[in-house]
Amino acid sequence: MSRFVWSKEFELGIDIIDHQHQRIVDYINQIYDISLKAQGTCGSVEVTDADTADLKAVLASLVDYTLSHLAFEEALMEEAEYPELSEHQLVHRQFSELIGSLKARFDQGEEVSQRLASVLQHWLIEHIMTEDKRYAELVKHKLLGIEPDKHRHWVQQALSRHFQ
Amino acid sequence: MSLQWSSDLEIGIPVIDSQHQRIVEYINGVELAHQHHSQKELLVVLDELVDYTLSHFEFEESLIEEAGYPFTKAHKKVHALFTRRVQGYQQRAKAGEDVTEELTHTLKTWLVNHIKHDDRDYTGVVKDNMNEATKRVKAKSGSWMSRLFG
Numbered sequence: 001m002s003r004f005v006w007s008k009e010f011e012l013g014i015d016i017i018d019h020q021h022q023r024i025v026d027y028i029n030q031i032y033d034i035s036l037k038a039q040g041t042c043g044s045v046e047v048t049d050a051d052t053a054d055l056k057a058v059l060a061s062l063v064d065y066t067l068s069h070l071a072f073e074e075a076l077m078e079e080a081e082y083p084e085l086s087e088h089q090l091v092h093r094q095f096s097e098l099i100g101s102l103k104a105r106f107d108q109g110e111e112v113s114q115r116l117a118s119v120l121q122h123w124l125i126e127h128i129m130t131e132d133k134r135y136a137e138l139v140k141h142k143l144l145g146i147e148p149d150k151h152r153h154w155v156q157q158a159l160s161r162h163f164q
Numbered sequence: 165m166s167l168q169w170s171s172d173l174e175i176g177i178p179v180i181d182s183q184h185q186r187i188v189e190y191i192n193g194v195e196l197a198h199q200h201h202s203q204k205e206l207l208v209v210l211d212e213l214v215d216y217t218l219s220h221f222e223f224e225e226s227l228i229e230e231a232g233y234p235f236t237k238a239h240k241k242v243h244a245l246f247t248r249r250v251q252g253y254q255q256r257a258k259a260g261e262d263v264t265e266e267l268t269h270t271l272k273t274w275l276v277n278h279i280k281h282d283d284r285d286y287t288g289v290v291k292d293n294m295n296e297a298t299k300r301v302k303a304k305s306g307s308w309m310s311r312l313f314g
Contacts, residue, residue: 016235016285023281060266061273068274071245072282075238143234 004028004121010128012136014144017076020069024124027062031055031117047111055113056106063103066120067096073132080142082135091131095123166192167272173279175287177294180227183220184279190216191271198264203257206264210254213271218247224283231293233286242282246274 004025011018034054038047070092077085102116140146167188174181190213197205221243229236253267 016282019281019285023277057269060269061277064270064274065277068242068245071241072235072238075241076235079237 003032004124010125012128012132013146014076014136014139017073017132017136020065020072021124021128024062024066024069024120027058027065028117028121028124030058031062031113034058035114035117059103059106059113059116062116062120063099066099070096073135076139076143077135080135080139082138084134088131088135166195167276173276175279175283177287177290180224180283183223184275184283187213187217187220187275191268191275194264194271195268198268203260207257210257214247214250214254217250221247227290228286231286231290233289235285239282239286242278246278 006022006025010021012021034051038051074085074089074092077088082088099116099120102112102119105112106116169185169188173184173188175184190209193209194206194213197209225236225240225243228239233239249270250267253263253270256263257267
């Protein structure tokens with residue numbers, strides 16, 4: 001697992017959602033930083049009580065914030081009459097259960113914080129790049145009155161083709 | 165550790181800022197009651213906190229709805245989710261469980277996140293709406309003044 005570096009390609013163009021995603025990324029990185037500190041310089045893993053307390057606090061906030069974010073997103077989809085809402089809700093529910101059970105295992109004393117952070121990291125990237133990009137256009141159009149910008153899309157494609 | 169109110173928690177709408185500040189005081193009150201080992205005091209502060217937070221949510225929701233903020237419904241949903249969580253803690257506290265540590269952590273993080281990320285998003289729309297309303301009132305009273313004294 002390595003630090004999650006936020007980049008423009010993760011932006012959906014809906015400020016509040018982009019901020020929520022970035023907040024989740026911040027939490028994921030906090031777990032990474034605490035774990036890295038615990039690993040120390042000589043490679044031995046030494047998780048102190050203070051680290052465990054820090055991890056517990058960050059994990060609680062991360063799970064809470066993610067659930068709140070999913071609820072926010074579902075409300076947007078509902079209002080924009082996104083046709084794949086029920087599939088999305090099902091995926092959200094399964095994902096909530098997964099992170100909830102990992103959190104419960106951590107609270108029971110199992111060292112799953114890195115696993116939880118990495119599950120979230122992978123899920124977030126996948127979630128932003130696929131599902132979210134699909135509903136974002138509809139939300140922007142229906143709730144914010146922004147017309148789909150085909151040209152920008154074309155320009156972006158050209159840019160990424162030629163400059164990466 | 166108590167949560168200190170600071171200017172980086174302000175969203176720039178004084179009426180909302182003062183309500184948020186009041187909620188912070190209640191959260192600190194919950195911690196204080198815990199330090200006093202007083203279950204009775206704790207339950208009283210919790211009741212006050214829940215009541216005040218619900219009124220604040222209602223106020224905030226009507227303000228953003230009135231201003232035509234496009235994410236009003238989503239904002240309401242997040243409020244409802246949070247309310248259910250806090251009420252859950254409240255039930256557990258009433259049943260005699262010691263939830264203070266978990267509860268105050270949840271409250272502090274939620275409030276700071278909510279203020280810094282979700283609430284700041286509506287500031288612009290609400291302020292514009294307030295300015296427009298003020299202008300309308302001024303224009304009205306202006307014409308009334310000119311009719312009378314013009």
